[in-house]
Every structure is written in structure tokens, then in C-alpha cells.
Amino acid sequence: MRLSxxxxxxxxxxxxxxxxxxxxxxxxxxxxxxxxxxxxAWLPLGKRVLDKICQIVREEQxxxxxxxxxxxxLQPADLWIESGRYDDYGQEMLRVEDRHGRPxxxxxxxxxxxxxxxxxxxxxxxxxxxxxxxIQWKMRDEVRPRFGTMRSRExxxxxxxxxxxxxxxxxxAYYRMFVAYLRTFERMGLKSVPxxxxxxPIGGDLSHEFIILADTGESAVFCDKALLDLPVPxxxxxxxxxxxxxxxxxxxxxxxTEEMHKEETFLAQVPxxxxxxxxxxxxxxIFYFGTKYSAPMNAVVAGPDGQDxxxxxxxxxxxxxxxAPAIIEASHxxxxxxxxxxxxxxxxxxxxxxxxxxxxxAAVADLEAKLEAAGREVLVDDTDTRGGAxxxxxxxxxxxxxxxxxPKGLASGEVEVKDRKTGERTMMTPEAxxxxxxx
RNA sequence: CGGGGCAUAGCGCAGCCUGGUAGCGCACCUGUUUUGGGAACAGGGGGUCGCAGGUUCAAAUCCUGCUGCCCCGACCA
Numbered sequence: 001m002r003l004s005x006x007x008x009x010x011x012x013x014x015x016x017x018x019x020x021x022x023x024x025x026x027x028x029x030x031x032x033x034x035x036x037x038x039x040x041a042w043l044p045l046g047k048r049v050l051d052k053i054c055q056i057v058r059e060e061q062x063x064x065x066x067x068x069x070x071x072x073x074l075q076p077a078d079l080w081i082e083s084g085r086y087d088d089y090g091q092e093m094l095r096v097e098d099r100h101g102r103p104x105x106x107x108x109x110x111x112x113x114x115x116x117x118x119x120x121x122x123x124x125x126x127x128x129x130x131x132x133x134x135i136q137w138k139m140r141d142e143v144r145p146r147f148g149t150m151r152s153r154e155x156x157x158x159x160x161x162x163x164x165x166x167x168x169x170x171x172x173a174y175y176r177m178f179v180a181y182l183r184t185f186e187r188m189g190l191k192s193v194p195x196x197x198x199x200x201p202i203g204g205d206l207s208h209e210f211i212i213l214a215d216t217g218e219s220a221v222f223c224d225k226a227l228l229d230l231p232v233p234x235x236x237x238x239x240x241x242x243x244x245x246x247x248x249x250x251x252x253x254x255x256x257t258e259e260m261h262k263e264e265t266f267l268a269q270v271p272x273x274x275x276x277x278x279x280x281x282x283x284x285x286i287f288y289f290g291t292k293y294s295a296p297m298n299a300v301v302a303g304p305d306g307q308d309x310x311x312x313x314x315x316x317x318x319x320x321x322x323x324a325p326a327i328i329e330a331s332h333x334x335x336x337x338x339x340x341x342x343x344x345x346x347x348x349x350x351x352x353x354x355x356x357x358x359x360x361x362a363a364v365a366d367l368e369a370k371l372e373a374a375g376r377e378v379l380v381d382d383t384d385t386r387g388g389a390x391x392x393x394x395x396x397x398x399x400x401x402x403x404x405x406x407p408k409g410l411a412s413g414e415v416e417v418k419d420r421k422t423g424e425r426t427m428m429t430p431e432a433x434x435x436x437x438x439x
Numbered sequence: 440c441g442g443g444g445c446a447u448a449g450c451g452c453a454g455c456c457u458g459g460u461a462g463c464g465c466a467c468c469u470g471u472u473u474u475g476g477g478a479a480c481a482g483g484g485g486g487u488c489g490c491a492g493g494u495u496c497a498a499a500u501c502c503u504g505c506u507g508c509c510c511c512g513a514c515c516a
Contacts, residue, residue: 014450144510146510151515158472
């Protein structure tokens, strides 16, 4: 991609409304633009990041046996009246009426709709287990949206819904998502800590929030440092088996958000040197809720004995529009964003120091073609901006690697390769650069 | 929803107290010189001063009402 033909409205100065670093950097890097309180447009660079995040989420959901589909953003109110949540949800639910006067709503979540879809098509326990997910925009009309897309009113959410014949099968489904979540966040370069969450009226221990530690986190969290060092299950995990043994290490240590925190237990259970008291960002939430929706909405299947029983359900959420700022909170420096390779909008920033200079143009075009042929995504700065400004902008948008092509280097047949994270700069031949960048 | 603040060019701001027909920096356009870590000079374009009323010969400025946005708290993926 050539910067001269791209749409990348970066800002030198920070818009006044942005308080936290990820919000400032997303605005400055031209990733997002605010359209109303808590409502954002995703500009091309931001859209690329969002797509990469969604793709990782998708791959790990699929790996864990979930099946992607898509439900609409607008839902008929009837379903919510049936579940009893239409009145409970209050003003956070954006309600609209269609031209026929039919009450509709912009979905804040989809339990009702998925239950309705399930019950109309699934009749037998033989069709279970089933886990369906989608990645769709949600709307929660919060009183005070803030922190950019970290807490927006309209947000993208991956929500998965599992259906099982009984509680034990539902637990296994829950563990599959548990492991999928650990893997998902790790692939984005995040250290996530599952923390037991309030499971509401259902009770039990099958509700976890996945928290990443960051100074700007919205809630205080407490955990055992040992949990931070646990290895995450690998790609070869067999999701068809019971994952209880894989999950156990993550649920055995102390980890709690402030709502669930019990100081006495924390002090008793965790040795002083391992006590972590920090702030966290919730990037995922999974829970088992039994027959909460299936019973009132009559989502039943015939069991082996031929008798209908309500299915046991769980739901599992990840917010990609929150993950983008969460990753930035975890990975930036004073110059801008530092994207982990896996979610970087482009892998390489290729800077032409002297556009119009024949040798520079040719070297850049050659590098661009070869890197792209090797599957690297390259953003070429071919603008006639001065060098300093190019460097600053490239650092701001945080591409993991930069290649700088200019007359000085080319005089000795070399280009400069720079690592965004370490700042390390190395002169090498274009061929060596291609090798170094296409491992 | 309680408390506080802000609204003037794309972004950051001054002007308002003491009314007189709008300014600075960055960004943008033209030209020249430049060019390896946010260039210099010269010229230029862009604003119904959030909206609606009112006071006045005259309102960005004073008064009233509204709207939007931000921050702290409570609430929430």
C-alpha cells in the first residue's frame, strides 16, 4: 500500500477529549474518529487492526469447535418480553420502532435470539454439544461512555453460545472456551488472567472474567503472581476431550476483581512476595447459566429416554473493539504504538527518503514487490514529507519493522532496517533485509 | 443519575472581564531553498465564533433558554 494513495489522517497534537494513552494514540494514529459520545468510525488503519483481532478470535473459536454464523443487530422486542428481560434492561437498551409501530431494539446481547433460533431447529440430544458464535455490533446505551473504544456505547463483540444436555457437558463446553480464550489473548501478545466472577443467581464457579493488567484498567484486581507465569495450552490441544486438567492450574490460584475480592483469603492464601495488586481491563467474560433462558423460552431437546429437557447454556464474550485499545495500553512507548506482529495493521513500514530520486524509487519498488510476494503487508511512505516527520509518523502508527531507503544508504548499496520495539537500527543490503523480514 | 468543566478554521489554543465586524501555532495550497529523526523563507486558502431568542447604533464578547462534548463518582463487555 502506498501512503500517498492511502487514507491515514494522523495528528501531531492530541485531541482534548482523550485522557488515556490508548485513546490518544488511536486518535493520533488515525485509527478512529468519534462521531458521537461512545460512537466511533473505524478509519482504514484501525479497521485493519480490528480485522486482525477478529481473525485471531475466529481461528481460536473454530479450533475449539465453535461454529460461526451471524445474527442481526436489530431484534424484535417480543423475544425479550418472552425472556422477561425487556423491562429489566432499562435505559441501556436502545429501543426503536419500525414503520409499522412494532417495537424493536438494537441488541445489547443475543441470548434471546440464539435461544429462539436453537429451539426452532434442534430437537434431539444427538445434535449436542453445539456452540454457535458471531462477531457483531452491539449497543449498550451507557450513561457515561469513556476511554475511546474501551468503553463505547456501540461496540463489536464476539459472543458464543453453548448448548448441552446437562451440567457436566456444559462444564466441558465452558472449559473449551476457557482454553480458547487463554490462547486468543496470548496470540495478541496479552497476558490474561482468568478471574472468578460473580455468576449471579445461578451460583457455582463457572463464571470467569479474563483480565489483562494495565495501569489504566477500570477495576482493581488481586492475584497470585504464579498465575501470570503459567504456560498457555498449545495449538495442538485436543478440544474433543475433557480439558479440566488444563484449566485447573488457572483456577486454583487466587485471582479476583474488587467485587469478588476477599482480603483475608488473599493474605492467607498468597505468600507476600507473590501478591499482585493491580488494575485490570476486562477483555473477555465467560459464563454458564444453566437453563435460565432455555426454561422460560422452552428450548428443549429430547434426551436418550425420549423425554424433553431444557438445554444447559453458556455464553462467552470477547470485545474486539476493546481489545484494540487494551493491546495499545499494554504495548506502547513515548513515540506511539508498538503493535505485536499478530495484530499490526501492516508488518513493515517502508520509507522512501527521497521520492522522485530514481535510485530510491527503484529500490523501494523492488523491496515492496519482493516483501509483498513473500506475504508481508507493507505500507510504503512515498510522500515528499521530510525525513523526521516520516520517522515520527511511522513510529506513531507502530508497525513492527521499518525499512529506510535513502541516497546515503544506497551509496554503499544498503538500506536501514529498524525494529520498532527495541529501536535497534541495522544497515544491510536489500537482499539481506528481505531475508531478515521474511523469516 | 449526582458533582464539575468546556464549545472560536482539520487539530491545539488566544480573544470575552472592559461590546466596534476574528487572531496565533500546527496542518493544508503555491514557489524557492532544503532533505537520514516532527525544516527555513515568501505568498495563499479556509471560520454564519455550538444553536435559538433577547439587550444594543453595534454581540465571539452582555443576558436567557437549549444542545453537544469531556472529567470525577455510581453503573456496566
